[in-house]
Structure formats: structure tokens, C-alpha cells
Amino acid sequence: MTIPSNGAFTIGDRLSPPGESALQASANRPNAMLCAKPDCAGCGVALAARTVIDAAIRVSRRLTVVTVTDCLKPAPNPASRAVTFKSATAVKAAEGAAPILVHTDEASDGLEALAGRDMLLVCYDKTTGERPQLFQEIIAAPGLRYGATATIADIRDLESKIAKAMALTGPRLVVVLAPCPLDCGSQPQDTVRLARLAVESGLFPVLEAENGRITRSRRIRRRLPVRDVLKLQARFADVLKVDGDPRLAALQAAANDHIRAFNLLRRDGEV
Amino acid sequence: MRPVFVSLEPPCNRACPAGENIQGWLSYAQSGDHERAWRLLTQDNPLPACTGRVCYHPCESRCNRIEIDAAVGIQCVERFLGDEAIRQQWSFTPPSAETGKRILVIGAGPAGLSAACHLRLAGHAVVIREASPKAGGLLRYGIPAYRLPRQRLDAEIARITAMGVVLECNTRVNDIESARRDGRFDAVFLAIGAGLAKRTAIPGAAAANVLDAVSVLRSLEQGEKPRLGRRIVAYGGGNSALDVARSAKRLGAGDPVIVYRRNRAKMPAHDFEVEDALAEGVRVTWLSTITQAGEGTITVEKMELDRNGFPQPTGAFETLDADTVILALGQDVDSSLPRSAGLALRNGAVPVGQDMMTATDGVFAGGDMVAGERTATVAIGHGKKAARHIDAWLRGTRCEAAEPRQPARFDQMNSWYYADAERSEPAMLPMQERQKTFGEVVQGVSEPTAIRESRRCLSCGNCFACDNCYGVCPDNAVTKRGIGLYEFDYDGCKGCGLCAQECPSGAIAMTSD
Numbered sequence: 001m002t003i004p005s006n007g008a009f010t011i012g013d014r015l016s017p018p019g020e021s022a023l024q025a026s027a028n029r030p031n032a033m034l035c036a037k038p039d040c041a042g043c044g045v046a047l048a049a050r051t052v053i054d055a056a057i058r059v060s061r062r063l064t065v066v067t068v069t070d071c072l073k074p075a076p077n078p079a080s081r082a083v084t085f086k087s088a089t090a091v092k093a094a095e096g097a098a099p100i101l102v103h104t105d106e107a108s109d110g111l112e113a114l115a116g117r118d119m120l121l122v123c124y125d126k127t128t129g130e131r132p133q134l135f136q137e138i139i140a141a142p143g144l145r146y147g148a149t150a151t152i153a154d155i156r157d158l159e160s161k162i163a164k165a166m167a168l169t170g171p172r173l174v175v176v177l178a179p180c181p182l183d184c185g186s187q188p189q190d191t192v193r194l195a196r197l198a199v200e201s202g203l204f205p206v207l208e209a210e211n212g213r214i215t216r217s218r219r220i221r222r223r224l225p226v227r228d229v230l231k232l233q234a235r236f237a238d239v240l241k242v243d244g245d246p247r248l249a250a251l252q253a254a255a256n257d258h259i260r261a262f263n264l265l266r267r268d269g270e271v
Numbered sequence: 272m273r274p275v276f277v278s279l280e281p282p283c284n285r286a287c288p289a290g291e292n293i294q295g296w297l298s299y300a301q302s303g304d305h306e307r308a309w310r311l312l313t314q315d316n317p318l319p320a321c322t323g324r325v326c327y328h329p330c331e332s333r334c335n336r337i338e339i340d341a342a343v344g345i346q347c348v349e350r351f352l353g354d355e356a357i358r359q360q361w362s363f364t365p366p367s368a369e370t371g372k373r374i375l376v377i378g379a380g381p382a383g384l385s386a387a388c389h390l391r392l393a394g395h396a397v398v399i400r401e402a403s404p405k406a407g408g409l410l411r412y413g414i415p416a417y418r419l420p421r422q423r424l425d426a427e428i429a430r431i432t433a434m435g436v437v438l439e440c441n442t443r444v445n446d447i448e449s450a451r452r453d454g455r456f457d458a459v460f461l462a463i464g465a466g467l468a469k470r471t472a473i474p475g476a477a478a479a480n481v482l483d484a485v486s487v488l489r490s491l492e493q494g495e496k497p498r499l500g501r502r503i504v505a506y507g508g509g510n511s512a513l514d515v516a517r518s519a520k521r522l523g524a525g526d527p528v529i530v531y532r533r534n535r536a537k538m539p540a541h542d543f544e545v546e547d548a549l550a551e552g553v554r555v556t557w558l559s560t561i562t563q564a565g566e567g568t569i570t571v572e573k574m575e576l577d578r579n580g581f582p583q584p585t586g587a588f589e590t591l592d593a594d595t596v597i598l599a600l601g602q603d604v605d606s607s608l609p610r611s612a613g614l615a616l617r618n619g620a621v622p623v624g625q626d627m628m629t630a631t632d633g634v635f636a637g638g639d640m641v642a643g644e645r646t647a648t649v650a651i652g653h654g655k656k657a658a659r660h661i662d663a664w665l666r667g668t669r670c671e672a673a674e675p676r677q678p679a680r681f682d683q684m685n686s687w688y689y690a691d692a693e694r695s696e697p698a699m700l701p702m703q704e705r706q707k708t709f710g711e712v713v714q715g716v717s718e719p720t721a722i723r724e725s726r727r728c729l730s731c732g733n734c735f736a737c738d739n740c741y742g743v744c745p746d747n748a749v750t751k752r753g754i755g756l757y758e759f760d761y762d763g764c765k766g767c768g769l770c771a772q773e774c775p776s777g778a779i780a781m782t783s784d
Contacts (some may be wrong), residue, residue, distance in 0.1 A: 005690060005726060008688070008689065008690030008691075009687065009689075009690070010688045010690045010737035010738065010739050010775060011737065011738045011739050011741070011742030012736070012737055012738025012739070012741070012742065013737065013738075014735070014736045014737075014754050014755065015301060015302055015726070020741060021695065021738065022738075024618040024738070024741075024742040025738035025741065025742055027751040027752070031747055034746075034747050036745050036765075040765075041765040041766065041767035042745065042767035042768070042769055043745045043746075044745070044747070046745040047743065047744075047745040050745075050747065089348075120537070134375050155742055155743075164318065187768075188765075188767035188768060188769070189767055189768075189769050189771065190769030190772070191745075191769060192743055192769060192772070192773050193772060193773075221687075221691075222687075227712075
């Protein structure tokens, strides 16, 4: 009989062997990139970046990290010696240098650079997933060796996808939902919660794909309506003001589509 | 705003009449550290194999996990630990030094046993005097063996006396002051319970076979044969009525019926006891009072509840076949013993202060003989409390209650992070056997089940080392020094509050600087 640990979805777990906890739970995690801006409280991208870079350098200590965003001050931790940090223009120049990870919140630039290259592109989505283009790229992009979506609400899942991507070669893409309190108009303490609600409403499906085919999706545990995601964000205040706003209906319809398409409400253990 | 770690009082601890640190011992049980769990538990309650069977578990009724799926099965884990301790022969460590003080405990029920255990651990010499042939009080003479097997009770009593507590059975104390003087006792703890069955005058009772539940249950325990006929009526709605009816059924004494003047909702007996009795085929005639008894029948009058919930006569009568009426109408404290120390009862109980001391200096009291809910666990709690106050009084000081902590509320927690895990229910003895033998009805759980059940605990209001705060801080402002040892770096912290929001157990509070 399996005996689930009491905190089964927590970042760490004193009741299970250390290998089963997230790397972020370890007192020895690399902390290779500590980069939130001084005035931004509750920054989802900073949390995502630390998690992503730490997971990547665990796989490959010689790693070139290219940071393409104004959001992060790439202040590499002097403790992480083997990691090189370069600017966007250096992406092309870095070709051939072993292995490259580009992370950015400007998805379109990254996707252009990705085509045909042996590179892992990590895109941070600073919203709550209501712009579906990114993850559809994962499904439709030809020649994409590996594609996945993940969020900062499930650190273990994000780490395992980065580790998996790092072990492969060819063009690889991971889209990470990392809400920004400024962009979303949300409270700083709600950043992780927003990412979780986006997943649980179906707005942002958590998927994996290899060679153009979806291979896995994470099921929804406690479904809730899209309205519950929007009401935590000031930018949607007018959408929620009037009953039956078509924008709300459209978002709910998109969420319903995802749930249907990826079978997100299947019960535990069902495939 | 800045985050601080807090330690709040979980609702289970708060509800436990014995004051156990339930969350604390569940935490050890989670990792299979059963001995440590048992030692922490028994710091407060020395009789877990008993309470793990007979307690009404107010802890479970208040458990925050109810808001997720169902309460943690605290009682089945407590019973597992109590049984494991007996299996492994874990014992209490006798005191390393004697204080030279002597305490007389009168009554070896749960209150007396609990007090004796705590006083002995504090280094005092303790003598228990018990009027019955064996110790246990109502644990032995009131609660039938199918709810509490006697070898469990015996093992837990023996563990206490093994520390050097002197137990004198078949020894009735008639005068407190002379017993105290002759025995050179420095203090006395009265714990004689409420042993007198309440009686009510029923016309015709002289001709009928009218007994009381207290005596019937005691006779059964002592292997005597009470005069039970084939048509037994138990009169009353408390646990004694159920116990006596279920026992009679097991003895093959026909089809016992319980007659109770109000309805099921008003019945003082605990709900799951009623369920178990009904499942065994005990029948209940609700809203009825006995107005007349005869040789082979009784007359009952149907009642209805008024606006205030009190039963009122309807004038409708019924005759029931009954050759035995067992009164289970509650119990009174025998006032003769307290009077010998100058103590008068008030509202049927011996008045005591916050320190469990009576109006007579150095004479303390607890259990069913003082005001309060009459359960074994409450009595065990009284015994512990009295022991602490007696110990302080003997040293010439007072025992101050610890500063109460803020309660841990479910709405301050983040329930997302807890595993989906349904509550386990213990197996029951097959119905056939339940109706024919006194074998234990509710079974124990296996070790994996006990561990699994203890892992359902949410650790309300207290850190359980999940690393969420450490992992979720965007500013890397939480340092991890070891398992469950986190420090906030207030220079790097921006006060975003993510740590507090994502802490499953609500162990982080945001405070203004």
C-alpha cells in the first residue's frame, strides 16, 4: 500500500527520500541566477528563472545561458562558475558552444531563433495563459524535438521538464507560466496562486510533446471557473463588471476546449 | 510587512480533555517513530490503549481536515500506539529521586490512575485505595469487554503500578481525615466517581423485577448472574442503557428494548454508540416513559417534545411485554465519603477550584465526582491537572497555566498542498459474533494504515518542514539551515507575502514592521 506523504504537492518532503523532493528544496541548490528587480515584489519570472537555471546546470555544468528580458537583472551567482551569461545578440555567436539555454519573456524573438537550432528555449508567460499562441506552437511547430508547458505553481514538474529537455538535443521549447503582478494587476502574494488557478481552470493546460505529438498532460485536481482566475487581476475588472461579457465567455470557452482536447478532467490513474 | 514563523494551537490539541499534544505525536507516528510518539502522548495521557477505544474523540470532531475530506483518524492511531506499547513492553521511567511526600488516591478509576501516574513520575510516594476487587473504575465495571478488552486495561494499570505506585484493592475508605492521618499522607486526591444509580419511583415496581444498569454491568463483570429475564427493557438514553442492552443481547437474554422519553436527536448517548447498538439489533422505543410496571408487562405513555425540547405527556398509553426493567437514568455521587472531610455536594458534585482542590486544604478531587462532562478522558485530564497542582502545593508554590496560543484556523491554511487520501475506517467484528460473544467489536488498524492515517494530519498552525517558503521566495530571502530550520533574510525580503500564502499549514504570518 502506498503511503502518501502529508505534503504531497509541496516543494520538499521530510518523509520521502531527498531525491523525490524538488531541487529547490535542497539547502545546496545552486542559486545560479538570483535576479528579481529591486522594486518588484512577488516576481513570478524571478522564481521561474532560478528554478529553470538551477535545474539546467544540474544536468550540464558547462552551460551557456542567454537572457533576453528587461525583467531580470542577470546577476549570476559567483558560486556557479561554469555558467556563461550572454546577451541576445550573442545567441547566434554562441552556436556550437555546448549547450545553450535561452530564456526570455519576449516569445516571438525566441521562437525565430529556435528554428532548426540545437538549443533549449524557455519562454516566460507573464499572464495567466489567456494568449494561447505559445503552447499551440508546441503542438504545431515542425521539427520541435521536445515541447512542454509548465508553471511556477508546480516546481517539481517544471524541474523535471527542464532536466528532460536538457538531456535531449535539437530545438526544444518550454513555456513557463510565471504571472507578473504588474502586468496582471494582482497582489504580489497571489503570484503562485494565479498560476495554479490558471491551470485548474483549464486556461493554461500543462502538456508535454515530442516530435510534434502530445505525449502527456497533467490532469486538473479541483476545477474552477475562469472567472475565479480573472477576479484576482485588476486588468479584468471591466470584463467582470457586467454579467455575460463576451470576453469572459470566450475565455471560458477556450478553457473548456483545452479540457476536452487534452482530457484534463480524467480521474486519477486514468490515461 | 515582514514574514514571521508562528506556532498556533491546533484544534485537536485544544479539544482534547486530557490536554494531549496530538499534532506532536502524530508527527512522530508519520515517520514510523512509534515509541517517540507514544512517549509524547503518555506525557499527558497514560492510558492510550483505553482512550484509543472508549474516548468520544472531540479531537476528531474539531479536526480541520473535515474541511477537505474527513477528520484524521486520531483515535485509531492512538489505539495503535497504545497497543504497540503493550506489544513492545515499553514502560514508564520511574522517578530518579523521591520527594519524601506521600499522597493518598481514593479510587482507581481513570482519574485516580492518571493522578497516581503523574504524581509518581514527579517523585512522590502514592497509595491508591480502591473499594472494588480490581482497579479500573468504570473502565472495568461500567464499560463492557466488547468495547475495552480487559487485558489491555490490565496492562496499562500494571505499567503504572510497576513504577512503585501501591494499589490496595478491596479497601474501602470511610473517613478521609483518619485515613490521611493514620497513613501520614501529605495530600489526598478523591476520585470515587458517581457510583450510585439514580432511581425513580415506578408504580408497581415492588412486584416487578427492577434492577439498575450500574449494578447489572458490575455483576456481569464479576461473573455473577444478575436476575435477567427474557424480555428486558432498559430505561434511559445514555451510554449505560446501550451498554446494558447490548450486553444482555450477547447473553442471549431475549430481545432487549430501550425505552427513552425523548427522541434520537436528544439522546445523550453518543451517536456512533447508538449506531452500533441498532446495527446489533437492539430496538428502541422513543418518546416513551414508563408509568407502570407489573410482573410480565410495563405500561408506557407516549410523549411529544414541546417547543423547548422537553417531553410532554400525550395521554396515549401502550403495554409492552417486560419481565425485567433495568434503570439507566444516570448516576449520583455518594456524599458520605466527602462529608467525612467536611465537604458538602453542590448540584450533586464536590466543588473544586481551578487547582482541583476542594474546600478542605490538601484534599483534591476529580473525575465524575466533580462538575464537568463525565467521560474517561475528562477524568484522565482531571487526574493530570490535579497532580500538577498537588505537586506545586506540596512545594509551596502555585502551578500557572501556560500562555494560551492563538488557534490555528483552516482559512489561514493552504489546503492545495495536501495529498488526496481518504480516511481509513477500522474493521468490525462480524455481526454474528457481535451478537453472541463479548469479543472486541471495533478492530485495530495495521501499522501501514496507522502511518497513512497520521500522514493525513495537516499540521495546523505549525511548520512541518515542507520547504515551500524556501522554494517559493522569488528573492531567495529564505535560508534553509536544516530540515524545518528556516530563517528570513529581512534585508533581501520585499514583503511580497508569497511564503505566507503558500505555507500549507499557516505557520507564517505577515506582520507590520
